[in-house]
Amino acid sequence: MEVKFGKKNEPSFFLEKSKDLIAVRTRDNQPISTKLSATMPAGIASGELVLQFPDAGLEVYRVPPGQQSVNTRKTSLRGLPEVRFAGSALVDRLTGEPVIYTENIFIKFIDSLDEQSCLAILHAAGLTVKQRPAYAANAYFAAAKEGSGTLVFQTALDLLQRKEVEYCHPELLRQRKRRAIHPNQWHLKKTTVSYQAEIDASANVEAAHRLSQGEGVVIAVIDDGVDIEHPEFAVPGKIVAPADVSDPTASTDPRPKQAGDNHGTAVAGVACASGRYGASGVAPKARLMPIRLASDLGSMAEAFSFLWAANQGADVICCSWGPSDGAWFDPADPLHHQVAALPASTRLAMDYAVQQGRGGKGCVIFFAAGNGNESVDNDGYASYEKVTAVAACNEYSRRSIYSDYGHAVWCAFPSADITHPDPSIRPEPEPDGRPPRSRGIWTSDRSGGAGYNSGSIDSGDQWGNYTDDFGGTSSACPGAAGVAALILAAHPALGWQEVRNIIAQSCDKISHPGDGEGGQYDGKGHSRFYGYGRVNAENAVLIAKRLAQAEPQPAPALPVD
Template structure:
């Protein structure tokens, strides 16, 4: 077993075991792995192997070898290929058996008291080479050691962490993330009549708020897979600002045709701040969009860079509709429901930088979708971070969406789509969803889906709820930009409608502080939030 500690000395470690039948292969920079593996020697090594995972950004492929394979021989054969950068064993989570990849990079943070010169002297003594000095924390670096190979990086980092002059030290560990969407109308913004004259009154009261605020002067950074920034709902001077691509592979190879990757980011951005001039309005239609493309696995150093970039480039709000892989929402036996997912120190520090240093010290508002596993959000190191606002999903029947995560860290919920639970005892017929999901932006131009005209009516999950809540925060800051992060966070709690039903059981009930495990402080009411922000403004004057 390999031990990794994302925290400080004495913090909680997690353990990974070396797989006996998984093999990771990576090509050298600028070389195509698919082309590299098209040879007789690669066939000898991987013959009969099944491709389980392809991390496109780093061009890493993970293969499951046949049971009778000699893993050492397979590695040796692949390492003889001139364009193979490494062929190595794969670590897996012993709880879920999911692969966890490691790189040669180590995140290391010295104690704040050291000077830059002292840090450099220690790095030299330890034989460490700086790959990046990170800007979001003092005395923090990504480093590597030329003689540290394979899983030795785990034990090496643990030994370094024992030093009194080091706060954090862990390998860069990569896991596949999961977008917070459940499946491919503007009822979430106002009381609406939908198909067959069914009236839906389960909105976040956004249309009424638009008479007072539409997000003017506010910048919403959306970190997601990709964006169709040519969409007409993102047109206009100053609408799209500070765009950045954190996908090195695509940046190196140049632009690619639009594909399904752009669909998720485009939809999420539309929920937050689409102009509303043609086919769909965002919650804050006059806010600016900072699209930050990030397709790397969870834990990559570019993940932290994205949060720093957002804060440093003037984002007021950061919306993240992604997170760790989850258990199936309708299968209570899925082992991933109880998996605890730790947050890498690099990402944690970058989130804390944005939340405390962003907006000239007033702090960025950081939103994460709580998750779609019908499980505890408190196990998710991203959504449960104390400086993050975790957003759950509620449906068109004023109930928790069946898949939405719950727990102490859940702050609020926002209208989204729902799914029918296969077991009627978990979802009575009276609470069955009447809509397909949320109407928002989709791929435009020649890439638009047939008969879809660059819009979709079925965006869903906490992927949709998260940017919706971010849009409400933009309305608040639009009328009162002097509010600090904690003040906005409290307004979002105080403005909520206490939705739910007695059938929800104890987890759906609100405690003395007004919090529910199923709903947080309730469903956001945008009009009330704006009124509260204006009341604060009067007291500020």
């Protein structure tokens, strides 16, 4: 099956039916394993669960070799009254990664086409309108007739060939990967860790707090949920326009809904924890817009999250997730070469946030570069030109071994590092064998032991409200987003691109002998490992304040007689 996430003349990617995977959806979206019993036909209940897509109510199973064929299994499952759909799973032709289609199609007509003509084309194609996204003119999510199956791919391609159509693609779901690698806030200032080791590899945030703490700025964290009752967030006025874009029944409740949804609380803490009790965010006085996104990569909800953030007043948008990474320690993993395209549906929503957010000055969007030790340029999300991609650097001012690299990396921010399983490649973060001196980044955790820390002082604090081993580019991304909030608090009139440029100008040029000569910075001061370098928050705020002072001030209002 051919798919085009871009325009007619832009590249395609291809999916094919898996020979051993089967996708199953029940009528009540409950796991198929709970519906089957010993009385069912032989072989149906067996199979390895390899993926779940709860938002779509889908599960993907691998059929064991030597048992029923995929076709036989599908036929048997389709005969069960509890089963709504059973079919072959699709996989990426290059990497074998499972991809789910929903029989929904995203389509954007040219701006000059009138609504009646748009609807007539959809009707003629047998499509029913499900949603009209507000982030783009003449855009629709439409549903094909149930049971259309893979015919939606050809329908989308046929529509895209029409002169009236600008974009058209099926709604495809991939697993959305959090980019974490699991009382030290060494990323904020020079810090003595474990009473003995001094770390001086911070983003110089504490010094910036003399000038700005993010006052009046709103950071939107799009993630798996945020514990808004956590002591660091339960501050009057801290939470702004909370949302759950994946669950219509809980549309204003952004709290985690499932066990293991710990990521968003830690991310939000790095960005803007208030610092009143046990952890300070980079921008402690910034307000937090928590947006729970539990849906899969490429979903309608994913696009809507950016629309919500822009319309509800977000200044900065933080996304510590993206496509699947290859195994950072295995250079032979085929996922390293996967090109994960950015769907037009999500790209247009990002464009809306950049063009319409902040009264036209634009939201500043940050993405984690990725933890695959691979090229970020293959990641259509983090490498999009209107996104700021953040890499991770460690306590020795060296690239964290898992951190993605490439042309799209804009900057680096301090985060955790780990040891390579093969000592001959990299025994420790330093060539001389010095081990990590900290477990990771200290940040907020789901309260009362529900999160990463179950309540052990060895993992954070004894109450389980904080964790000391958060890491990955998941932690670097909200750190840089917090610096953007410091910049905007110092100079609110800046546009999104100006904020990015200030971050680039602020950076410290770090390098390490293990990275090649001088960190491989080019003539424009850009390194494929660090972007423009490690963010220096104090430098960034000073630049913003100088620009604010240099701008002409409006004339004072005349007194009224």
